[in-house]
Structures are given as C-alpha cells and as structure tokens.
Amino acid sequence: MTDTDTTHEEDLKNLAELIKKARVALLTTVTxxxxxxxRPLAIKEEEFDGTLWFFTQDPSAKTANIRDNPRVxxxxxxxxxxxSLAGTATVVRDAAKIDELWDTSAEAWFPEGRQDPTVAxxxxxxxxAEYWSTNEPAPVTLFKVARAAVTGGQPDIGESHTVEL
Numbered sequence: 001m002t003d004t005d006t007t008h009e010e011d012l013k014n015l016a017e018l019i020k021k022a023r024v025a026l027l028t029t030v031t032x033x034x035x036x037x038x039r040p041l042a043i044k045e046e047e048f049d050g051t052l053w054f055f056t057q058d059p060s061a062k063t064a065n066i067r068d069n070p071r072v073x074x075x076x077x078x079x080x081x082x083x084s085l086a087g088t089a090t091v092v093r094d095a096a097k098i099d100e101l102w103d104t105s106a107e108a109w110f111p112e113g114r115q116d117p118t119v120a121x122x123x124x125x126x127x128x129a130e131y132w133s134t135n136e137p138a139p140v141t142l143f144k145v146a147r148a149a150v151t152g153g154q155p156d157i158g159e160s161h162t163v164e165l
Contacts, residue, residue: 006161008163011131011161011163012163012165014131014133014161015048015083015129015131015161015163016047016048018076018078018081018082018083018131018133019043019048019052019076019078019083020047020048020078021078021079021081022043022076022077022078022083023042023043024040024041024042024043024076025040025041025043025052025054025074025075025076026038026039026040026041026074026075026076027039027040027041027054027062027072027073027074027089027122027124028072028073028074028075029062029065029066029069029072029089030065030068030069030071030072031061031065032065032068037061037062037065038075039062041054041055041056041122042054042055042105043076044101044103045103046101050125050126050165051123051124051125051126052074052085052123052124052126053097053101053121053122053123053124054121054122054124055101055106055109055110055119055120055121055122056091056120056121056122057109057110057118057119057120058091058093058118058119058120059118062122063091063120063122066089066090066091066122067091070088070089070090071086071087071088072086072087072088072089072124073085073086073087074087074124074126080133080134080135081131081132081133081134082131082132083129083130083131084129084130084131085124085126085128085129086126086127086128086129087124087125087126087127087128087165088124088125088127089122089123089124089125090122090123090125091120091121091122091123092120092121092122092123093119093120093121094121095114097121098114098119098121099114101121102114106119126165127164127165128162128163128164128165129162129163129165130160130161130162130163131160131161131163132159132160133159134159
C-alpha cells in the first residue's frame with residue numbers, strides 16, 4: 001500500500017465516503033485493567049463530520065469503560081476500504097438526539113422503545129484517522145496478496161492515508 005499525496009479536503013471526502021458505505025463498526029474501549037475490548041455496533045446514518053454515533057444500553061461494560069477512560073478506537077470495513085478512527089467517546093442521554101437517530105434497528109435492541117430507561121448513545125469525536133482504499137475488486141486484491149506471498153515482496157493493493165481531524 002502506498003501513501004500518496006492528497007489534500008486534507010480530499011482525505012476528508014474519501015474518509016466520509018468509506019464511512020458512509022460501512023454499516024457496522026468495532027468500537028474498542030480500554031478496561032480498568034488496561035485490556036482492549038472491541039464490540040460490534042451499528043453506525044447511525046449521518047454525514048461524517050468527525051463524529052460518529054451509536055446506540056447502546058447504559059449501564060453496560062462498554063459505557064463503564066468509556067466513563068473510566070474515554071479514549072477509543074473505531075474500526076470499520078467499507079467494501080473497498082478500511083478505516084481506523086482514534087478519538088474520545090462520551091455517553092449521551094439527549095432525548096432529542098435519540099429521537100433524531102432512532103430507527104427500526106434501534107427498536108430491535110430496546111423493546112420498550114425510546115422510553116426504555118437503558119437507551120443511550122455513544123458519541124465518538126474522532127481526532128485522527130487512517131484509511132486504506134482500493135479500486136480493485138476483492139478477488140484481484142486477494143490474488144495480488146497471494147502472488148506476493150509466493151514471489152516475495154509486498155503487494156500494491158491500494159492507498160493508505162492518515163488524517164488529522
């Protein structure tokens with residue numbers, strides 16, 4: 001993978017496009033003992049502006065982790081690319097924001113609906129991101145990786161960029 005020259009605006013646009021294609025992210029929190037725990041969460045549809053939102057139950061182990069140490073990582077796969085976001089998380093109980101983001105997938109986790117006393121949001125404010133993207137179909141990418149493993153060297157399977165947010 002190469003890290004080519006792109007403008008900050010191009011990086012933000014590419015990052016937003018990859019995030020928009022993803023449906024599920026892995027949210028990694030730090031436990032009190034320093035272990036890293038990752039959990040799948042559905043990404044709530046919004047135009048990426050440096051913030052991601054997730055529904056969660058509170059209290060839970062992940063909300064306790066966030067309150068103890070708000071530093072998190074969010075990783076996601078987006079078809080022809082991957083994203084890793086570093087940032088800080090907060091647990092939010094804003095009824096207006098819950099109403100704004102509420103959808104049928106949230107209902108599946110909260111049978112009592114929006115009024116469920118455990119409904120909360122996790123707000124992740126990203127500080128930096130790294131993303132990898134490729135324009136090639138997955139079989140071509142896999143072939144290049146396999147060929148490099150047999151012949152030696154590294155496969156050229158796309159671009160990697162780091163973005164400060």
